[in-house]
Amino acid sequence: TDPAAAGSAGTESAADDPADWTDRERAVAALWRDVLGHAPATPDDDFFEQGGHSLLAARLHRLVRERLD
Numbered sequence: 001t002d003p004a005a006a007g008s009a010g011t012e013s014a015a016d017d018p019a020d021w022t023d024r025e026r027a028v029a030a031l032w033r034d035v036l037g038h039a040p041a042t043p044d045d046d047f048f049e050q051g052g053h054s055l056l057a058a059r060l061h062r063l064v065r066e067r068l069d
Contacts, residue, residue, distance in 0.1 A: 016042055024068070031063045 018026060018039075025043045032047070033039040035056050040047075047057060 027068055028064065031060060031067065034063065035060045 018029065021029070021043060029039045029043075036047075036051055038050070040050065047060070052060070
């Protein structure tokens, strides 16, 4: 077995529960869902590792500026 994996098995951090996210994190997650078709699992998820690319990043940036500034 992998000792590193064993330490995290079955545990969830507070960041895994959207109810524990800040209002800003939930708002950005909603925009992320609009752009990628799914919300991040945690506020620390990497946009590009979750299927984003430069054109989608530009769209997300525009939405953040329009809706959250």
